[in-house]
Amino acid sequence: MDLGLEGKLFVVGGASRGLGRAVAAQLMAEGARAILVSRDENALSKTARELGEGAYPVAADLSDPSSVNRISGAISESGDELGGVLVNSGGPPFGPALELEDEQWLAAFGSLIVGPLRLLRALVPVMGDGASVLFVTSSSVRQPIPNLDASNVLRPGVAALAKCLARELAPRVRVNSLAPGRIDTERSRSLDASNARALGVALEEQRARASGAIPMGRYGEPEEFGRAAAFLLSPAASYINGVSLQVDGGSVSALP
Ligand SMILES: NC(=O)c1ccc[n+]([C@@H]2O[C@H](COP(=O)([O-])OP(=O)(O)OC[C@H]3O[C@@H](n4cnc5c(N)ncnc54)[C@H](OP(=O)(O)O)[C@@H]3O)[C@@H](O)[C@H]2O)c1
Structure with a gap:
């Protein structure tokens, strides 16, 4: 199947490592170009070099309003219209609800809801x-994750935002979301x-225990997530709009 990604331009958030990097790599393997966004300039430049021609690093903090102008500038410089965006950044803090400070809740809301709104308004x-x-x-859109209440509370709101936008931006632009379970990245480690500290057990x-709770018996690889993302971002998924797809090895057992 031809995904139809050849020559298209994407903005990929949280792109220096983990899921964002894997999505950028997969888009580029299909012939697309990618504006890579994350904060650490050195790490991002290294990733851009490794991904090769067609990767354009823009070091920016997606929680900071000024990041949007820098990303818009990179798109204008390319002279192309934008084929899509991966809305992705760092995750919210770990911990149970009552132990998180007000500032942590507000920062998590800023990063998961306000930052994406600001970015999409411009893009x-x-x-x-x-x-x-x-x-x-995250799989928390379907089922709360122990020790991750900021995600349990706010990610369902992100899924709702994606659903609203899927109705509002169609038919010109499709909007979907991908809900990872445990993919082997720095964040899941x-x-x-x-969790090991909280439960007083060894990391291994x-x-x-976490792997054993996944029907597939293991964490996912970032590339497995990247392939699902490249498909949903591509013209090959032209009639898929408003879905939330779990990439979790079968972890979430809730129906539907
Ligand atoms: N991995 C999983 O199994 C899993 C499961 C559920 C949900 N998720 C969610 O998926 C997202 C990506 O996860 P991951 O595993 O890829 O995490 P990761 O390995 O920690 O990578 C996060 C990426 O985002 C960048 N980033 C962090 N804060 C940023 C900011 N304010 N502005 C711009 N870039 C920022 C990081 O680079 P800099 O630090 O240099 O900015 C890095 O490139 C997170 O929101 C996470 O909560 C992941």
């Missing part, structure tokens, strides 16, 4: 017909470490 007008927006959410023990 949707420069998207071409048939463009695609893909939000990275930090969550394992935090915690990781084995």
Whole structure:
């Protein structure tokens, strides 16, 4: 199947490592170009070099309003219309609801809801017909994750935002979301470490328990997430709009 990504331009958030990097790599393997966004300039430049020609690094903090102008500038410089955006950044803090400070809740809201709104306000007008927006959410949109209440509370709101936009931006732009379970990245390793500390068990023990709870018996690889994302971002998914797809090895058992 030809995904129809050849020559298209995407903005990929949280692109220096983990899920964002894997999505950028997959888009580029299909012939697309990618404006890569994350904060650490050195790490981002290294990733851009590794991904090769067609990767354009823009070091910016997506929680900071000024990031939007820098990203819009990179799109104008390319002279192309935008084929889509991966709305992705760092995750909210770990911890149970009452132990998180007000400032942590407000920062998580800023990063998960306000930042994406601000970014899309600027980028949707420069998207071409048939463009695609893909939000990275979490399995917490279906089922709360222990020790991650900021995600449990706010990610369902992100899924609702994606659903609203899917109705409002169609038929010109499609909007979907991908809900990862446990994909093997720095973020999931930090969550394992935090859970191991909270439960007083060794890290390996915690990781084995978490893997054992996944029907596939293992964490996902970032490339497995990247392939699902590249499809949903591509013109090949032209009639898929408003869905939330779990990439979780079968972890969420809720119906439907
Ligand atoms: N991995 C999983 O299994 C999993 C499961 C559920 C949900 N998620 C969610 O999926 C998203 C990506 O996860 P991941 O595993 O890829 O995390 P990761 O390995 O920690 O990577 C996060 C990426 O986002 C960038 N980033 C962080 N804060 C940013 C900001 N304010 N502005 C711009 N870029 C920022 C980081 O680079 P800099 O630090 O240099 O900015 C990095 O490139 C997170 O929101 C996470 O909560 C992941």
